[in-house]
Amino acid sequence: MDIKLPEKSGYTITREIKSFRSEIPILAQTAFPVSEVRTKCLNAGCEDVISKPVEIELFLKKVNKFLTGN
Numbered sequence: 001m002d003i004k005l006p007e008k009s010g011y012t013i014t015r016e017i018k019s020f021r022s023e024i025p026i027l028a029q030t031a032f033p034v035s036e037v038r039t040k041c042l043n044a045g046c047e048d049v050i051s052k053p054v055e056i057e058l059f060l061k062k063v064n065k066f067l068t069g070n
Helices: 010-020 035-044 056-068
Strands: 027-030 046-051
Touching: 010 027, 010 035, 027 035, 027 056, 035 046, 046 056
Parallel strands: 027 046
Antiparallel strands: none
16 A cells, blocks of 8 residues: 555545554555654554565565465
């Protein structure tokens, strides 16, 4: 989930998704890697956060965690 979107914020969209499909894991991506943004992402319902530019190995590791439960 990109946090900064043109119509609605990623926070809002995450909350909407989680309201009817709470089991879907959401990985937030943001260009603002400060701890306050990470906290807002987690509070909105995201399971994890990754900063832009996305490092492919880290991204794959985080996605694999959701797919395997490890």
